[in-house]
Amino acid sequence: MTLKTLTKDQFNEFVNKLIASNRVVGVKEKEKKFFVFDKLEDTAELRLDYDVAYLSPRKYFQPPRETLLKFTTKPNVKAEPVVEAKPFILLGVHPYDMKAINQMTTVFTKDNEDTNYLARREAATIIAIDPQTATDWSFWPWMNATTVDKGWDLFITDIGDAYVDEIGTDKGKALLEKNAQATDATNNQAAKRDEIRANLKNLCKQDRAINVPANDIGALVAKSEDHPVWEENAEKCYSCGTCNQVCPTCYCFDIREDLNLELTGGERVRRWDGCLLQDFASVASGENFREDRANRFRHRIMRKCTYVPQIVEDDLACVGCGRCSSQCLPDIADPVKIINKLAEGK
Ligand code: SF4
Numbered sequence: 001m002t003l004k005t006l007t008k009d010q011f012n013e014f015v016n017k018l019i020a021s022n023r024v025v026g027v028k029e030k031e032k033k034f035f036v037f038d039k040l041e042d043t044a045e046l047r048l049d050y051d052v053a054y055l056s057p058r059k060y061f062q063p064p065r066e067t068l069l070k071f072t073t074k075p076n077v078k079a080e081p082v083v084e085a086k087p088f089i090l091l092g093v094h095p096y097d098m099k100a101i102n103q104m105t106t107v108f109t110k111d112n113e114d115t116n117y118l119a120r121r122e123a124a125t126i127i128a129i130d131p132q133t134a135t136d137w138s139f140w141p142w143m144n145a146t147t148v149d150k151g152w153d154l155f156i157t158d159i160g161d162a163y164v165d166e167i168g169t170d171k172g173k174a175l176l177e178k179n180a181q182a183t184d185a186t187n188n189q190a191a192k193r194d195e196i197r198a199n200l201k202n203l204c205k206q207d208r209a210i211n212v213p214a215n216d217i218g219a220l221v222a223k224s225e226d227h228p229v230w231e232e233n234a235e236k237c238y239s240c241g242t243c244n245q246v247c248p249t250c251y252c253f254d255i256r257e258d259l260n261l262e263l264t265g266g267e268r269v270r271r272w273d274g275c276l277l278q279d280f281a282s283v284a285s286g287e288n289f290r291e292d293r294a295n296r297f298r299h300r301i302m303r304k305c306t307y308v309p310q311i312v313e314d315d316l317a318c319v320g321c322g323r324c325s326s327q328c329l330p331d332i333a334d335p336v337k338i339i340n341k342l343a344e345g346k
């Protein structure tokens with residue numbers, strides 16, 4: 001493990017240099033306590049003390065809408081693939097969002113490689129950071145998402161008067177060497193980083209605890225198919241899909257062909273989809289395999305806790321960011337409340 005240090009002034013200079021010659025995406029405060037990942041124009045905009053960004057950085061790897069190919073039908077039938085992937089630096093990714101990106105990379109690599117996703121993943125240089133604050137809804141410590149050991153190129157930790165920088169890849173090393181005068185971290189600085197990491201779990205409120213060990217959640221959810229919690233919660237569900245849209249581990253999409261009015265050509269377009277939306281499981285014949293709201297509601301939690309873990313090496317596909325819990329108007333989407341309910345009397 002290689003640990004370097006940058007003073008706060010050196011770090012600001014580092015970010016200035018990155019912004020001057022790269023597309024840098026970092027966290028900004030759009031409104032009071034409302035943080036978003038967005039293109040940085042100036043180092044002063046960067047808020048590394050954010051608690052959670054409204055949307056995860058998923059949108060930079062899987063845009064809400066993208067063109068996959070352009071085609072013509074007249075005078076000739078022709079199709080050209082479209083792959084848009086420009087190099088960028090993603091600065092300030094919390095471990096839970098990094099875990100979600102790693103899961104997406106596995107999903108979009110296994111069996112069928114997704115050219116568009118992988119091109120954008122390859123184009124990204126990721127600088128992760130240990131959180132300094134958490135929201136009232138965060139519960140990442142109980143979902144094994146306090147730390148993440150891969151996916152990032154650099155990992156920084158604010159130790160007060162400086163940042164300790166761990167180098168994860170050659171890309172990260174080259175970025176640091178080219179743009180900063182980092183020195184080797186001292187033993188004291190490394191120890192300070194360890195101490196901060198050991199206390200990260202205390203940033204989240206204890207009333208957000210899940211009363212089952214993370215490794216047992218999958219089995220608990222799998223045997224709860226007939227639990228009344230699905231019907232009870234689904235009665236209040238608007239099928240708005242917000243819990244899907246804000247989730248860093250949701251990656252479902254819909255693909256359609258948009259033809260121009262002359263019917264001479266068009267685009268194949270991919271858009272975000274969401275399993276809570278009424279037509280998510282509709283197929284061409286008109287059949288809807290999950291017409292019932294409770295089925296859709298249950299599917300989301302089953303997917304997070306039992307289906308996707310089979311693809312991503314037993315990682316839970318909920319990383320405890322709390323976004324769905326905070327954004328669901330009828331307050332029914334919270335995985336903590338649902339899993340704890342399932343655990344009652346088990
Ligand atoms: S659980 Fe909440 S956020 Fe999700 S679809 Fe239902 S009402 Fe919308």
Ligand code: SF4
Nearest residue numbers: 247318319321322324
């Ligand atoms: S299910 Fe909710 S808490 Fe879990 S990762 Fe998705 S948005 Fe975050």
